[in-house]
Amino acid sequence: MSQDGKVTHGESNNKQTKRRQWGTKIKSVFQTKQRDKSSSIKKDKMLRQTPEILPFIQMHDDHILLKNGVMDILQIQTKNIHALNDTDLNVLLMNRTRFLRSYFRSYKEIILNFPANTQAQRTYWLKKREQTTSPIRLEYIDQKLVEFDFLERERSNREFFIFVYADDKQELVDRKHDAIQGMQQAFPLTELTRTKKEQILFLLNNQNTKL
Structure with missing residues (x-):
């Protein structure tokens, strides 16, 4: 070729x-x-x-409107059970058991991690800072404020909540009253602000997101 x-x-x-x-x-x-x-x-x-x-339709100050009924969120005040003696611990457990046996309506308990809130401590030390002129005292207070910034940025608190459900608003009021009375001797329930409820629902539906 x-x-x-x-x-x-x-x-x-x-x-x-x-x-x-x-x-x-x-x-x-x-x-x-x-x-x-x-x-x-x-x-x-x-x-x-x-x-x-999502079942939520509209948020109100005293209830949350659902597609089927209404609900509200209450915060559970926890106790340090490790600091209780055996007698107090048994009483606490019996009161808790009494609530579980008597409250047969629909409810849900959830646990969420919230950023540490140091607003009260910060307000206290800022007020002290305005009242002093000592350089040593001012340096100490500034260090405390830096610590508060770190806690709010890096630490979180585990908080407990209960969702109470009902068919209508009036029934919800009665069920909330029963739940508050039933938990009073064990882990008391407290009302929440609308902003706090919005944060709870946000974290509940965006579990990989921080506030």
Whole structure:
């Protein structure tokens, strides 16, 4: 075979190789676009379904309107059971058991981690700072304020809540009263502000997000 024939044959192979490479690239781009399109469709569907999954409709100061009925959130005041003696611990457990046996209506208890709140301590030390002119005292107070910043940024408190459910608002008032009375001798319940309730629902439905 002549040298010209070899060159022609080599050029033909190069052209075929380039065609295959271009075909592979076009196919890869097309598949990527198809995946992006399908993933965006799935995300859109998920976003449209979210309001249908969540049961909450509207937030009020004294209740939360649901698709089926109403509810409210109360905070459970915890106690350090490790600091109690055996007698006090048994009394606490009996009071708790009495509530569980007597309150047969629908409720739910949840546990959430909230950022540490040092607002009361911060207010106290800021007031002390305004009342002193001692450099040593001012340095000490500034150090305390830095510690409060660290606690709010890095530490969290574990808080306990109870969801009380009812068919209507009046029934909810009665059930909340029964729950508060039933838990009074064990772990007292306290009312929450609307802002706190919103934070609870936010954390409950966004568990990988911090406030």
